[in-house]
Each structure stands twice: as structure tokens, then as C-alpha cells.
Amino acid sequence: MRLRNISGARDAIAESPLVVHEPESLKGRWQERFGNDHPIRIEIGMGKGKFIHELAGRNPRINYIGIEKYSSVLLRGLQKMEAEPCSNLLFIRMDAEEIGEIFAPEEVDRIYLNFSDPWPKDRHAKRRLPSREFLERYDKILKKDGVLEFKTDNRALFDFALEELPAAGWEALKVTFDLHHEEEMMRDNVMTEYEEKFSSQGNPIYKYIIKR
Numbered sequence: 001m002r003l004r005n006i007s008g009a010r011d012a013i014a015e016s017p018l019v020v021h022e023p024e025s026l027k028g029r030w031q032e033r034f035g036n037d038h039p040i041r042i043e044i045g046m047g048k049g050k051f052i053h054e055l056a057g058r059n060p061r062i063n064y065i066g067i068e069k070y071s072s073v074l075l076r077g078l079q080k081m082e083a084e085p086c087s088n089l090l091f092i093r094m095d096a097e098e099i100g101e102i103f104a105p106e107e108v109d110r111i112y113l114n115f116s117d118p119w120p121k122d123r124h125a126k127r128r129l130p131s132r133e134f135l136e137r138y139d140k141i142l143k144k145d146g147v148l149e150f151k152t153d154n155r156a157l158f159d160f161a162l163e164e165l166p167a168a169g170w171e172a173l174k175v176t177f178d179l180h181h182e183e184e185m186m187r188d189n190v191m192t193e194y195e196e197k198f199s200s201q202g203n204p205i206y207k208y209i210i211k212r
Helices: 009-015 030-034 050-058 071-083 096-101 122-127 132-141 155-168 193-200
Strands: 040-044 063-068 089-093 108-114 142-152 171-176 206-211
Touching: 009 071, 030 040, 030 063, 040 050, 050 063, 050 071, 050 089, 050 108, 063 071, 071 089, 096 132, 132 142, 132 155, 142 155, 155 171, 155 206
Parallel strands: 040 063, 040 108, 063 089, 108 142
Antiparallel strands: 142 206, 171 206
């Protein structure tokens, strides 16, 4: 369940130097913003930020951008950064549908989707982050040799995501229906808050890595 109404969240985000408030102005210039030529990787729907914050700490020569729609959730990510700063991590509060307005063609090295909203009703399929509509958006910003990684505990959403690949012109490099028992894919795995919760309950975690 997402938190949506923490008092003062919008004000805290508006005042934070860790949040890019006019990200469209940096389209094609994100490396300038970070002050280096390191690869750019993004997490769409970062939640409370555990995953991307830990990745940034592990990989100081990669630039990370966490994207989150809800202010009260993004606030948790900011709080983590205040406690443990990472110079290679920034945040954006925005709707993922606008992703093509924020990044230039081939500006992004890798995309992460973790435990995305399943939008279970058929009429909302286009809103699912691994849908063919969103894959088309990712195709425009991802480097030609870039990859997308998706994790979920929702089997119906994962089956949908796999079915979308051929029509969207993507192919799976790796697929698992039980991530935590897949030694190779678990080697560098970073868990999200949801992943810790669901896996501790014995629920399988599904994951794919895909490319065009």
C-alpha cells in the first residue's frame, strides 16, 4: 500500500536539492548535471528508495535517477539520502508517461522496474509499466545495447509482461519464476522493501532481463 498523504511532503520535496524540479531542461544533459561521464541508470516507480539508494552506494561510478509519482513515498527516499548521502543519486517526482520528455534518445544505460502497480483491470493494461506502450517509450531513451530489468511478486502481471515482448520488439535475456532460488540472478540482487516482505513470507519473486 502506497503512502500518499504525509503532511509537508510536497514542501520538503520542493525545497530539496536532491530533487530535480525541471527535469525536462536536462534532457540530453544529465551527465553534465552529475558532473561526470558515467552511465545513467533509472528506476521508474522507486517507492521508498531502498533499492536505488543501495545500488548507488555500491556503484559510485554509475549515475542513478529515481523516479516516483507520489510525494509521500518519494519523501522516504529523501530521508534515506539525508541519512546516507550519495553524490551519484538524484530524484524526480513525475508520472512515468512523460519519460520521453526527460531523457534524450539513448541517454539511459539501464532501466529498473520493481514491484510496479499491476493495474489488474483489462481496460488499464496500457498503464502497466511493462506494457508494450511503455516499452515503446523505453525504446526511445535506452541505449541500443541497454537492458531493462523487471521484478514482481504478481504472477499475472509477470505473465502479461512476458506476453508483451514479441509485439513490442523486445526479447528476454534471462527469465526466472523464483528469483531467490536462481543462484546466478541472485548474485548481485538488491532487494526492495516489497521484496524483503514478500520473500520472507515464502512468496516467489519473478524477474526478467530484456533487450530489443
